[in-house]
Amino acid sequence: MPRISSFAAQTLQRQIHEGRFRSGEMLPGQRELSVTLGISRAALREAISTLEALGLVRCQPGKGVFVTAGLRRPLAEVPTGPLALPAQDVFQFRAIVEPAAAALVARRRNEAARALLEASQHALETALHKLDLVAAAEADLAFHLALAEHSANPLLASVIRSLEEPIGHSVRLPFAEPEGLWAPADEHRAVLDAIRAGDGDAAHTAMSLHLMRAAARVGIHFNAP
Amino acid sequence: MPRISSFAAQTLQRQIHEGRFRSGEMLPGQRELSVTLGISRAALREAISTLEALGLVRCQPGKGVFVTAGLRRPLAEVPTGPLALPAQDVFQFRAIVEPAAAALVARRRNEAARALLEASQHALETALHKLDLVAAAEADLAFHLALAEHSANPLLASVIRSLEEPIGHSVRLPFAEPEGLWAPADEHRAVLDAIRAGDGDAAHTAMSLHLMRAAARVGIHFNAP
DNA sequence: TGGTTCAACTGGTCAGACCAGTACAACCAG
């Protein structure tokens, strides 16, 4: 890693990500910053050129260097809490990402993932037999989270994981309706069957159908993606 | 536009894309090049920093500056992204959420959204005409962000917004390839046409295709969701 | 009070110097 300017670029990048410099804020002056970093202004300016090309900062002659990097708060920005997000939006978003996750899991044909999902499914059915709705909602959520976790896409997994709370809420909603109590379990089974068969398209369809029906059960309709 | 180093970066970009300097070749020495361009070496070096961040060029101390644009190179050598996310995962995730966002925008038939997207498209084409890759990548990213922002789903918008940097990085990658420079603009136009027509399915397909091709341009293939 | 001026910032550019690697040719000892 020889190259002071690269090092400086990485340092600034990290500090921007860590929130040391926030979006829209001005960086310290180049003269001051070069002293702080212990490098010359020329090297600093090369680092800034790199950051500007990467779209993290923007220079304005006579004014300063401003951070333009996006607000780095994926989770904090999403209002969590049951009432913060319209259930319709949550269902719509889930209908976008979860079928994709199901399809990815199916195509992976991963034994461990399959076993975990079957365990969740078993827990859900057991809970329903005992009419333990709290445990059922828990197992239902676990199924969806496990699916995301084993999609082999870290981004997808992390996004769904970060939405655990609103998803948990939307999962709980249908259990408040006495009729069709077993519908979620049946629909999960369809997803599971497709995964067992390694059929990505079928898993996608099954999960899509599941979400659409779950939403319908609580009187929510959304535009299918 | 007053900024010698930007001008130099654009000039070199053009010369690389026009074949004045070919892939793998060494650029003239910085001292010589600065004289040729009529600027100081410091300014030239800032321009080279920009090109290196864009992945068009690679500096090797003691040897020279080499053109890497259009070279089939391992992904590891691609300029390091802000988050250390594999580009393949980013493209796969984008291929899940962005087509859905495009479809939602198309079905909304919102005039303001359409105008904003067309402005981004115009900015992209203008930048490409000037071979200003920094501005082009910026306009490209703006198009994708605007799409998410006007999907009318706050969750979708927030998730994509929070991934601005990895997305921005994956958007920049293809611009380092000299061939198919206009492909992103053409593919965006297809998406825009579908949105104008209010055809959600067509928008979904067009965006899906765009992401698949953009990934293919940098040698990345992922399982389509 | 209102307009002008001035000084202290900001980033942008420049010139010239030096260091640390690389490459290669010339050289000299075996």
Add this chain to the structure above:
DNA sequence: CTGGTTGTACTGGTCTGACCAGTTGAACCA
């Protein structure tokens, strides 16, 4: 002749200190 050493002329990387051109705001004067 061969093989290793040395010298030298390149390369990019860094630093210093200077100056220019905008921006800003306070001090000043009409």
